[in-house]
Amino acid sequence: MGNATYDVVVIGAGPVGENVADRVVRGGLTAAVVERELVGGECSYWACMPTKALLRSATALRAARRLPGAREAITGDLDAAAVLRRRDAFASNWSDSGQVSWLDSAGIALYRGQGRIGSDRVVEVWTGEDGPVVSLTARHAVVVATGSSALIPDVTGIREAAPWTSREAAAAAEVPGRLAVIGGGVVASEMATAFAGLGSVVTVLARDGVLHQAEPFAGERVVQSLREAGVQVRLGAEAASVHRDGEGTVHITLTDGERVEADELLVATGRTPNTQDIGLDTIGLKPGAWLTVDDTLRVLDDGALAGGGWLYAAGDVNRRSLLTHQGKYQARAVGDVIVARARGEAVEDGRWGRHVATADERAVPQVVFTDPEIASVGLTAAAAEAAGLRIRVVDYDLAAVAGSALHAEGYQGHARMVVDEDRQVIAGVTLAGPDVAELLHAATIAVVGEVPLDRLWHAVPAFPTVSEVWLRLLEAYGR
Amino acid sequence: MGNATYDVVVIGAGPVGENVADRVVRGGLTAAVVERELVGGECSYWACMPTKALLRSATALRAARRLPGAREAITGDLDAAAVLRRRDAFASNWSDSGQVSWLDSAGIALYRGQGRIGSDRVVEVWTGEDGPVVSLTARHAVVVATGSSALIPDVTGIREAAPWTSREAAAAAEVPGRLAVIGGGVVASEMATAFAGLGSVVTVLARDGVLHQAEPFAGERVVQSLREAGVQVRLGAEAASVHRDGEGTVHITLTDGERVEADELLVATGRTPNTQDIGLDTIGLKPGAWLTVDDTLRVLDDGALAGGGWLYAAGDVNRRSLLTHQGKYQARAVGDVIVARARGEAVEDGRWGRHVATADERAVPQVVFTDPEIASVGLTAAAAEAAGLRIRVVDYDLAAVAGSALHAEGYQGHARMVVDEDRQVIAGVTLAGPDVAELLHAATIAVVGEVPLDRLWHAVPAFPTVSEVWLRLLEAYGR
Incomplete structure (x- = not known):
């Protein structure tokens, strides 16, 4: 097992981890990131980028169709294959070589594998289960930026039916003939819009309504527009059981006894933090839980600083705001505050200070790319x-x-x-x-x-x- | 000749005049507007609205063409006739009945005719040259909101060639085969873009460059894109003489001896204030001149308040900013300050106060709808x-x-x-x-x-x- 020491070790090389490391290095410290999957994270390969690529061409075509003079020039339909190819390019064909080059140029060390906190300020990198391949010691801080994963709801048979999550929807190689969606949030609304545009017959089962955290008129308008686009939106509908038969068809039985058939089922009912397997137990924190942080994004445990103050959490994992841009915003604050503390400089932690993520509280922007x-x-x-x-x-x-x-x-x-x-x-x-x-x-x-x-x-x-x-x-x- | 008295008389019922009157009436005073042409003004019939309608469909079609998946659905070209029909609708088919209804509903009196200041606080309305048909007395204020007109440059033969100004371009019933444009400002750039999109062969003669008041990269990019769209952009080219022959073709000779032929010539080289014929001389001001105002938009004469302080000027006519939205912004300040003064209330004329148009100075927004x-x-x-x-x-x-x-x-x-x-x-x-x-x-x-x-x-x-x-x-x- 090798050993290495850095000023800062970041677990997770999504946009948040990358930005933390970048700010730290710009501040004159050394940084390593540990990534078990692709460098660039969820947003680059299975979320923001590919989903917007799935949506954008249809949006532009719709806009042109809404204009006399332009609509006369449009005789065909959206070319789904071309959209999927464009999506592939925006997901960098699921290769992270570009991101790895960027890390390199930014002077950030990369370790591939599962990062696990081994003890105080130590992150072990595991590539199998025979023990860590390298042990990284952080002089100043360890930052957890591991993000979140789709939550699979507790519905009979759902896991066995191999449903899509946001990942499989974003990366879909083909457009399913019939797509059922369980959920009514941002992922459900955007993917229902995208696949309806690409030609799927879509059914949305939205137990709690559509975009129910937004102003009421937002969800109402999205529902109306999805319905006009031929999507069946069932508000209040709840899946009781799911079964995929031998021919691949998914059968969903609702709690009211009705049945829905589909070729694919997208489950978009929430997120769970990627903290199950990062060694939180070694410092007395609970694996699988969201991490609670102070305003400088330092992890708290029962109100005190966890691990003695060297542990930070940025992005989805702290549950302040599950949005890439907001995670990157936190990353800038985290990176800069770690540098300030390492140098013994003043910490600007007053409201709207440089080292706090004040906007998380009441100024979070969000765009849902529906119609x-x-x-x-x-x-x-x-x-x-x-x-x-x-x-x-x-x-x-x-x-x-x-x-x-x-x-x-x-x-x-x-x-x-x-x-x-x-x-x-x-x-x-x-x-x-x-x-x-x-x-x-x-x-x-x-x-x-x-x-x-x-x-x-x-x-x-x-x-x-x-x-x-x-x-x-x-x-x-x-x- | 009739007589009537209002708290405020506004000369010009474009967006600026309408907004002045509206604010005044909302403030509890009475108001009349005098309009010699269509209620709604230049913006509604011959500028902002119709020109953007001429541009928008091409913009949307271009946007769709820039996207794989969408571009495959587009087999035809922009339908120019459909665009012209849409433009007609956005110019309300050059009928102001809708605007007149609005004036009525807002409780604003309308007098049709040429408004001329006859004496202190008095505006005469002329419908011919046999004397005024009605004399309007303003208890508190007269507001000049007569806007501006296209300036025809001093080029030999240009007036005899019956060139288009911004008005004729915006209201064009047909798309000319060849369009020459003298000028390189906003009108010239937008109309070159619009008519190139609609199918004209366009030549732009831009003596002073394109969008030369903007950051240099702006004009450079518009020139590049116009050229890519097939427009001939001649930077530095100056017309020496113009002649329209018996068959309708316009011949433009440049100062360097080169010649340009076109079916129509658009002249877009600047604006002149509509103050020639509004009776400015009766109160010692110069007809045809721009009106100088203080920060509450009150007209000044050699630094003192003209006419004793009852005369205001808002919109193009005061030359602070020749933009509809900025004129309407001034209109709100003017309307409100007239009300405040009439009621003896405090005038908020500090920087960014309610009764001043502070943004005119260094915060004027502008969009040029080119590509x-x-x-x-x-x-x-x-x-x-x-x-x-x-x-x-x-x-x-x-x-x-x-x-x-x-x-x-x-x-x-x-x-x-x-x-x-x-x-x-x-x-x-x-x-x-x-x-x-x-x-x-x-x-x-x-x-x-x-x-x-x-x-x-x-x-x-x-x-x-x-x-x-x-x-x-x-x-x-x-x-």
Whole structure:
């Protein structure tokens, strides 16, 4: 068994682990990452990138079909094979050689294998079960950035039926004739949209509704649009048992006795942290649990710093926000705070300081690439009320904006701004409409910047863009 | 001749005049507007709306063509006739009945005719030259919102050749086989893009370059793309004389002796204020001149308030910013300040106050709907330096953003952020790329909100969107 020492050892080389190591190295420390699968992680091969590649061509074709003059030029259908090939390219054909080159150029050491905490500040790398091949000692910090995996719900026969999770959907080599989806969250909604667009007959079994954590109008519009695209959306439907027969057909029996048949079943009911097998027990933490962290992303155990303060957790694994961009945001804070502490420099851990992930709390942006797209940041009206804020909800019909009407015939959309009345700032914004993804960052800057409404009146949207909804929302609020 | 008295009389019922009157009426005063042409103004019938309708379908079709899977479905070309019909609808078929209904519902009186200031606080309405048909007295204020018209340059024979201005281009009933354009600004660039897309053979004679007030890369990219679309762009070319022959062909002789032939000639070399015939001389102001205003948009004469302080000017006519959205922004300030003064309430005329148009100075957003789109706000690097700011320019290749690559194959674009180093805020942003229009408002809020760079690090762009360029710009700036 070999030995090596680094300032920082990161378990997991997804976008979060990569960014932690990068910040650390830029700060003058040494860093190693340990990765059991592909360098680049879930996002690169089985999530963000391939799923958006599956969705984008259909979105653009739909946009063109919504415009007189353009629609006349379109005589054919989406070419599913071409979309799958493009997806393959965006998943780098599931080769991480590009990412490995990047690690190399960034001066980050890579160890392939399962990283397991062996003792204080020590990470062992296992490539089989005969013992570690190398033992890495971290002078300053160990960072867990192992992400999460699909949760398989406790339904009779479901594992034996070999269902798809987000991974298999994102990497699908063929478009199934019939696809059933258990779940109603982001993965379920996006993949139902994608495969319906690619030609599958899709059934969605959404026990808890669709996008139920978003503003209610978001899920309603996605459901309506999925149904218009031929998707069967069964709200409240719950699978009781699943069976795949000898010919490959999946039979799903619902709790109300109804049956659904499909060629593939996608299970998208939640996530579980990848902490089962990383040696958490050696330092008294519970394997398989989410890791609790302080505002500088240091792991806590019953309120105290776990392991004496050398252990950090960033990304999905700390459950603050299961989104790549938010994990990378945490990674920048973690990397920088480890450097600051190693050098004995001041830690900027005040609200919105450099070394804390303040935005995780009430300023998390998210885009769901359905039709319509759902873009949101900050608190929904319900969440703001639950948090005890005194709010005013301002709604506006996106279709009534000149820029929207120009953007597409029959544009349908909706915007909601939640105002924190006491502070006269925006607590949250949700947009539902075609191509609203790029409108979101304006809201994120307004929320994070805590820009007062009085000042926002001076931020003039260019005419005629969809962004003019900002003026309409302010006018609806009044001054 | 009739007489009537209102609290406020507005000359010009374009978007600016309409918004002034609306704010005034909402503030409890009475208002009349005087309009010699169509209610709704240039923007509704001969500028923003119809031109964007001319451009949008081609943009959407181009976007779909840039995506494998979608491009295979497109076998035909843009249907120009369908685009022209859509344009007609967006110009309300040049009928203002909808706008008139809106005035009515908003409680604003409409007088059709030429509005001329007759004496202090008095606006006469002329429908012929036999004297005014009605005399309107304004208790509190007269607002000039008459906009601007195309400037016809002093070129031999040009008027006799009956050239198109922005109006005729926007309202064109047919697509000319050959279109020559004199000018290189926004109108010239957009209309060259539109008519090339609709099938015209286009030649652009851009004496001063293309989009020369923007960051240099903006014009360069538009020129490159116009040329790729088959447009002849002649930088530095200047027309010496113009002649339309008996068969309708326009012959343009350049100062270097070269000749250009076309079926139509669009002249887009600048604007002139519509102040020639509004009675400015009766109060000692110069007809045909731009109106100078203070920060509450009150007209100044040699530094003093013209007419004793009852005269305001909003929109193009004051030359602060020749953009519909910025004129409407001024209109809100004007309307509200007139109400405040009428009621003896406090005038909020401090920087970013309710009654001043502070954003006109250094926070004006603009989108040019060319291919690529050019979206900018605030100061260019050159303008910031000329203003004496200590700046740092941060550039980033938009094509290197994951969201851009997903958005279109071969995405080409560029982003520039100009940082005010002393204040650590953004002084300006320019984006060039397909579909960047909706990215702009984030920059506008950052500039207007004066959000410090330290805080902007917490505004996380959703992955994978084009907006991730915000993170890349901050990373390039460093922290």
